[in-house]
Amino acid sequence: MTTDERDYDHLRMRQWLDGAARADGISRRGMLRLLTAAGVIGAVGAGGTGTAHAGPTVPGIVKPLPDEHFIVRGTNAESRWSGLRGTGFHTPNELFFVRNHTTTPELDAESWRLRVWGSGLRGDGAEFSLCDLKSLPSTTHTAFVECAGNGRSFYATQQGQTASGTAWTLGAVGVARWRGVRLAHVLRRAGLTRHAVDVQPRGLDAEATASDGTPMGHVRRPLPVAKALDDVLLVHEMNGRPLPPDHGAPVRVLVPSWVGIASVKWVGDIEVSAEPLYSPWNTDLYRLFGPGYPEGGSAPLTRQTLKSAFELPWDAPFAAGRTHHLTGRSWSGAGTIRSVEVSTDGGRRWHHARLHDVPRRDSWVRWSLPWTPRAAGAATLLARATDSTGTRQPDTTPFNEQGYLFNGVVRHPVLVTA
Ligand SMILES: Nc1nc2c(c(=O)[nH]1)N[C@H]1C(S)=C(S)[C@@H](COP(=O)(O)O)O[C@H]1N2
Numbered sequence: 001m002t003t004d005e006r007d008y009d010h011l012r013m014r015q016w017l018d019g020a021a022r023a024d025g026i027s028r029r030g031m032l033r034l035l036t037a038a039g040v041i042g043a044v045g046a047g048g049t050g051t052a053h054a055g056p057t058v059p060g061i062v063k064p065l066p067d068e069h070f071i072v073r074g075t076n077a078e079s080r081w082s083g084l085r086g087t088g089f090h091t092p093n094e095l096f097f098v099r100n101h102t103t104t105p106e107l108d109a110e111s112w113r114l115r116v117w118g119s120g121l122r123g124d125g126a127e128f129s130l131c132d133l134k135s136l137p138s139t140t141h142t143a144f145v146e147c148a149g150n151g152r153s154f155y156a157t158q159q160g161q162t163a164s165g166t167a168w169t170l171g172a173v174g175v176a177r178w179r180g181v182r183l184a185h186v187l188r189r190a191g192l193t194r195h196a197v198d199v200q201p202r203g204l205d206a207e208a209t210a211s212d213g214t215p216m217g218h219v220r221r222p223l224p225v226a227k228a229l230d231d232v233l234l235v236h237e238m239n240g241r242p243l244p245p246d247h248g249a250p251v252r253v254l255v256p257s258w259v260g261i262a263s264v265k266w267v268g269d270i271e272v273s274a275e276p277l278y279s280p281w282n283t284d285l286y287r288l289f290g291p292g293y294p295e296g297g298s299a300p301l302t303r304q305t306l307k308s309a310f311e312l313p314w315d316a317p318f319a320a321g322r323t324h325h326l327t328g329r330s331w332s333g334a335g336t337i338r339s340v341e342v343s344t345d346g347g348r349r350w351h352h353a354r355l356h357d358v359p360r361r362d363s364w365v366r367w368s369l370p371w372t373p374r375a376a377g378a379a380t381l382l383a384r385a386t387d388s389t390g391t392r393q394p395d396t397t398p399f400n401e402q403g404y405l406f407n408g409v410v411r412h413p414v415l416v417t418a
């Protein structure tokens with residue numbers, strides 16, 4: 001899949017992000033195309049379909065993005081962790097981050113159909129309406145959706161290595177209670193055979209386009225059939241409400257514990273193949289590239305990694321001599337959270353945080369630690385989690401060019417006031 005032209009575009013984009021290339025004379029659309037080709041963002045659709053009602057306008061995101069809850073990044077919106085304190089275990093739909101390669105399409109749930117087709121099926125496959133799906137046995141599962149690039153900006157700010165892609169801090173993650181039907185059920189109804197190896201859901205949002213005009217096609221990424229039959233859901237409800245437009249209405253795929261790109265929104269069809277499938281989203285993108293990785297990149301990314309975040313703004317003020325309750329959350333794609341340690345002195349001493357939830361797979365745990373700062377001045381808070389595989393968040397993460405799977409301990413600056 002990788003062409004010289006693509007490598008050139010990747011290089012150009014890195015130069016542009018580093019400020020080492022000029023972008024004057026290029027239209028906004030041209031720049032967006034370049035970003036698209038480098039895999040930094042997806043293509044812009046032909047005009048936005050939605051309007052933001054508060055905060056900055058983002059072409060193609062339907063819901064309001066109030067400034068106190070979101071940081072807008074290109075066609076995407078990152079949730080602010082400071083806005084999650086006290087909001088409960090599940091991320092409210094209104095506060096859930098949005099990652100769009102193109103724009104949110106407005107699909108009619110009545111006429112929407114899911115087509116299941118391909119060489120891994122017996123016969124011609126099958127078609128399902130939303131009513132058909134709702135008439136199948138339903139399953140509810142609480143799980144995070146987290147972008148593979150969540151935390152990407154810390155490669156630059158903590159490690160001095162700039163990766164291409166959206167410069168997320170830690171807000172490209174949310175946990176919701178999803179309801180829908182097991183993909184396994186739908187595949188079996190569609191005539192799944194034992195020859196099937198890959199299952200590829202495809203979105204109905206606009207096609208992505210490379211800089212030279214080559215269509216990349218609709219967002220799509222193959223899943224191994226074993227994962228598809230395990231815990232993957234086709235969901236139409238998010239936190240007890242119909243799936244909102246920005247999160248994939250009427251139906252999205254939910255691939256628990258895996259990188260967000262696997263959870264295809266606005267799914268329109270699913271190819272079930274007796275041969276391995278490839279798309280830009282499992283070849284040029286969503287693998288690890290760079291020193292220490294094979295020429296064609298690592299294997300396609302699957303499970304998410306381990307992270308922790310404080311529910312605080314950057315440079316949050318704390319009065320000296322008073323007791324404050326630091327709160328945050330930790331989560332892992334590899335298993336459950338076993339423990340969380342917090343340091344309030346830049347990493348010299350660590351204290352066990354109190355966990356407020358029973359650790360569960362595919363979810364985060366909320367935690368807290370009381371803190372009575374003594375001296376006024378700048379301080380650095382750190383939180384590091386250990387998961388059930390025994391992995392503890394490291395001080396640094398080995399670099400990869402597209403800045404995926406950051407799991408290092410984030411240094412959170414705060415200000416102690418007299
Ligand atoms: N059809 C489609 N599915 C998609 C995307 C997209 O742009 N189009 N973005 C993916 C990525 S990269 C992520 S991280 C998640 C984000 O889900 P959210 O916007 O509901 O938070 O959706 C994934 N599914």
Ligand SMILES: [Mo]
Nearest residue numbers: 147148260261
């Ligand atoms: Mo993502």
